[in-house]
Amino acid sequence: MSLWILNGKVWNESSASLEGKHIQVVDGKIAAIVDASETVNTEGAEVVDAQGKLVSPGFIDMHVHLRDPGFTHKEDIITGSRSAAKGGFTTIACMPNTRPVTDTAETVRYIIDKSEEAQLVKVLPYASITKNELGRELTDFASLKEAGAIGFTDDGVGVQNAQMMKDAMTLAKSLDMPVIAHCEDDSLVVGAWASEGEFSRKHGLKGIPNESEAIHVGRDVLLAEATGVHYHVCHVSTEQSVRLIRLAKQVGIKVTAEVCPHHLILSDENIPGLDDANWKMNPPLRTPRDVAAVLEGLEDGTIDIIVTDHAPHSAEEKAKGVDLAPFGIVGLETAFPLLYTHFVETGRWTLGFLLKRMTQDPARVFRLEEGSLEVGKPADITIVDIENEQAVDPSTFLSKSNNTPFGGWKLKGWPVATIVNGNIVWTE
Numbered sequence: 443m444s445l446w447i448l449n450g451k452v453w454n455e456s457s458a459s460l461e462g463k464h465i466q467v468v469d470g471k472i473a474a475i476v477d478a479s480e481t482v483n484t485e486g487a488e489v490v491d492a493q494g495k496l497v498s499p500g501f502i503d504m505h506v507h508l509r510d511p512g513f514t515h516k517e518d519i520i521t522g523s524r525s526a527a528k529g530g531f532t533t534i535a536c537m538p539n540t541r542p543v544t545d546t547a548e549t550v551r552y553i554i555d556k557s558e559e560a561q562l563v564k565v566l567p568y569a570s571i572t573k574n575e576l577g578r579e580l581t582d583f584a585s586l587k588e589a590g591a592i593g594f595t596d597d598g599v600g601v602q603n604a605q606m607m608k609d610a611m612t613l614a615k616s617l618d619m620p621v622i623a624h625c626e627d628d629s630l631v632v633g634a635w636a637s638e639g640e641f642s643r644k645h646g647l648k649g650i651p652n653e654s655e656a657i658h659v660g661r662d663v664l665l666a667e668a669t670g671v672h673y674h675v676c677h678v679s680t681e682q683s684v685r686l687i688r689l690a691k692q693v694g695i696k697v698t699a700e701v702c703p704h705h706l707i708l709s710d711e712n713i714p715g716l717d718d719a720n721w722k723m724n725p726p727l728r729t730p731r732d733v734a735a736v737l738e739g740l741e742d743g744t745i746d747i748i749v750t751d752h753a754p755h756s757a758e759e760k761a762k763g764v765d766l767a768p769f770g771i772v773g774l775e776t777a778f779p780l781l782y783t784h785f786v787e788t789g790r791w792t793l794g795f796l797l798k799r800m801t802q803d804p805a806r807v808f809r810l811e812e813g814s815l816e817v818g819k820p821a822d823i824t825i826v827d828i829e830n831e832q833a834v835d836p837s838t839f840l841s842k843s844n845n846t847p848f849g850g851w852k853l854k855g856w857p858v859a860t861i862v863n864g865n866i867v868w869t870e
């Protein structure tokens with residue numbers, strides 16, 4: 443089976459510019475990339491006209507909640523995959539805080555089987571560090587790896603006990619697997635949802651202090667140093683965390699980190715008030731000073747990748763009010779246009795920088811063969827209309843949920859087609 447993507451604009455890192463290219467896909471792999479000035483023989487092939495569009499390696503999101511099994515009223519593997527494809531993602535990694543928690547080989551295989559049957563995007567499951575994410579007993583790492591888990595995390599909660607985390611890292615290291623950490627010290631965050639700062643003070647709320655995150659980062663980089671494991675920090679949101687990760691990298695500790703679009707674009711100053719739970723996420727929106735620090739961290743390489751932390755919740759759950767509503771926002775379908783509009787259109791980042799943080803860098807950090815447009819690589823390709831400006835309309839999301847604070851925001855750079863292993867899995 444053969445496919446030609448004609449006249450697309452491909453980012454060239456060495457010239458730091460977009461160049462016209464034709465790309466040929468044969469049997470799911472990239473077979474040729476030639477200059478758009480060349481005439482190619484497309485006889486018998488499927489043809490996609492990408493004239494004027496950006497053609498990028500498929501985006502990779504290493505932090506997504508698919509809610510399946512157990513919470514399929516919010517999302518399931520199929521709807522989450524469709525949502526990912528619409529956002530231009532070709533590979534996503536899903537978090538284990540499902541019901542049951544992904545703490546057995548059986549649940550890992552369920553996720554892999556269901557996503558393979560769907561033939562949409564590639565879904566890579568994480569397994570939990572501790573049974574039921576309760577922080578009491580380690581899961582069977584070897585059998586979870588054998589079943590196809592790509593790393594271990596108790597995302598949604600932090601591992602509170604340092605010895606438990608050290609044991610997890612020691613075991614993961616022996617299996618050459620990464621430990622991915624949700625950093626949150628429970629003793630510092632009881633009963634709060636907003637960050638400690640202007641907003642929490644103004645509204646008389648108990649705030650979540652920055653230290654609740656950074657204490658775990660500090661503890662864990664020391665444990666990573668002691669054990670030699672690849673330690674990856676989830677959704678970095680504070681200045682202190684960035685500082686600790688930067689120091690850890692400087693002394694050679696094997697640490698990597700991720701940040702979400704909302705922590706790069708929004709601060710607690712943007713929260714309109716107390717009546718919209720679409721502004722309630724974990725970690726919470728921090729101060730403008732923290733936003734500046736995570737941006738700088740991403741730009742200087744302290745933070746390696748961008749993830750969405752796509753966290754679907756039903757409208758009923760989010761309507762319960764900020765105190766009772768669950769934490770989290772959806773992110774797959776808005777991530778690229780948000781980042782493109784706020785950082786590339788404004789001239790702060792090159793397009794190449796954004797693409798690298800969403801393709802090549804996640805592939806490097808998690809040792810995936812995807813993430814670049816090269817002959818011989820899997821044909822995971824995203825086509826984006828970078829000229830198209832439209833408002834975010836949550837009612838059009840392919841996710842089962844539409845909990846986003848970005849409804850109505852005018853953004854540029856919307857994906858128009860997503861190709862996985864040479865198959866068009868979504869098109870506008």
Ligand SMILES: [Zn+2]
Nearest residue numbers: 537597598751
């Ligand atoms: Zn998460």
